[in-house]
Amino acid sequence: MNGIILIIAGIVAILFIGIGLLISNSTQKKKKSALKNLIQDRNSSAEQDHGDPIKKTSQAEKANISKKLKNAGDDIPTDGLNPKSVRYLLIQAGSDMPIYQFWIWSCVCGVICFFAAQLWGFSQITVILLTFTGLFGIPRFILKKKVAKRQNKFLEEFADSLDGMIRLLKSGMPITEAIAMTSREYVGPIGQEMTKVYEDQKVGDTLPEAVQKMAFRVPLAEVKMFSTAVTIQTQTGSSLSEVLQNLSGVIRQRFRLKRKIQALSAEAKISAGIIGCLPVVVIGSMYLLNREYIELLWTTNTGKMLTYGALTWMSIGIFIMKGMINFKV
Numbered sequence: 001m002n003g004i005i006l007i008i009a010g011i012v013a014i015l016f017i018g019i020g021l022l023i024s025n026s027t028q029k030k031k032k033s034a035l036k037n038l039i040q041d042r043n044s045s046a047e048q049d050h051g052d053p054i055k056k057t058s059q060a061e062k063a064n065i066s067k068k069l070k071n072a073g074d075d076i077p078t079d080g081l082n083p084k085s086v087r088y089l090l091i092q093a094g095s096d097m098p099i100y101q102f103w104i105w106s107c108v109c110g111v112i113c114f115f116a117a118q119l120w121g122f123s124q125i126t127v128i129l130l131t132f133t134g135l136f137g138i139p140r141f142i143l144k145k146k147v148a149k150r151q152n153k154f155l156e157e158f159a160d161s162l163d164g165m166i167r168l169l170k171s172g173m174p175i176t177e178a179i180a181m182t183s184r185e186y187v188g189p190i191g192q193e194m195t196k197v198y199e200d201q202k203v204g205d206t207l208p209e210a211v212q213k214m215a216f217r218v219p220l221a222e223v224k225m226f227s228t229a230v231t232i233q234t235q236t237g238s239s240l241s242e243v244l245q246n247l248s249g250v251i252r253q254r255f256r257l258k259r260k261i262q263a264l265s266a267e268a269k270i271s272a273g274i275i276g277c278l279p280v281v282v283i284g285s286m287y288l289l290n291r292e293y294i295e296l297l298w299t300t301n302t303g304k305m306l307t308y309g310a311l312t313w314m315s316i317g318i319f320i321m322k323g324m325i326n327f328k329v
Contacts, residue, residue: 092147110135154189161190162248169241222251272321
């Protein structure tokens with residue numbers, strides 16, 4: 001009986017993987033086509049806004065600009081931190097929490113998960129896995145969510161803050177005072193980061209060094225663009241207000257493109273969420289209606305084997321759906 005079940009499970013697994021790969025390839029082609037059309041629409045709208053033909057750049061100028069961009073990206077200070085470390089995540093989250101305090105809360109979370117698993121009467125393997133998840137998984141997950149929330153809030157106000165700096169620069173105010181004014185006018189991540197840039201300049205850092213440190217604390221493509229633009233401006237001596245104005249337009253276009261992609265992929269994300277939650281809802285309903293019937297899944301050896309197999313393939317399906325609906329710009 002068990003051999004027949006394993007054979008059937010293997011056939012279903014092979015079919016599931018084949019269908020998943022076919023759907024993934026088809027979706028990737030549609031994704032690339034949609035992104036290509038969106039970028040073409042964005043370029044056409046940008047040409048309509050400016051109206052002037054784009055000036056062609058010589059190969060020597062392109063090579064020089066590429067070299068400066070590469071060097072500017074390499075000069076971003078890291079302060080000896082590993083980009084995947086907890087300390088760096090705390091810096092990105094804008095938190096002043098010491099590293100030992102984070103591990104204390106992680107141990108508390110692990111102990112809570114351990115006692116919760118013991119009270120529910122789970123097996124020793126499940127208790128160990130839940131304790132490991134509470135110790136290393138849940139705290140990092142919460143911290144990464146906090147980092148993503150802070151970066152999204154920063155990005156929403158970044159273009160407006162650049163526009164404010166442009167107006168101040170055009171009125172004759174130096175860049176240092178423009179940054180200080182921006183730090184006082186904005187609250188949240190923008191105000192915090194601009195305050196740190198202003199304070200770094202007061203203690204002796206140059207403007208490129210200060211904005212490169214901000215690019216390390218907020219590792220977004222838009223902030224790296226800002227850091228690179230300011231660094232190149234100090235080397236070439238061009239108008240900073242003009243550079244920031246062009247950068248603000250690019251950031252707004254990228255932000256609109258991201259929002260448009262989110263709107264196009266919203267239906268697929270909702271469908272994936274419903275499909276992922278459906279087995280849990282069905283099991284919960286069956287547990288309330290007919291407990292003896294559904295308890296066979298975790299009280300018998302065959303039921304446990306089928307439950308572990310279902311969890312494995314559900315996890316694989318969730319990862320495949322995530323790859324299908326994950327659009328990055």
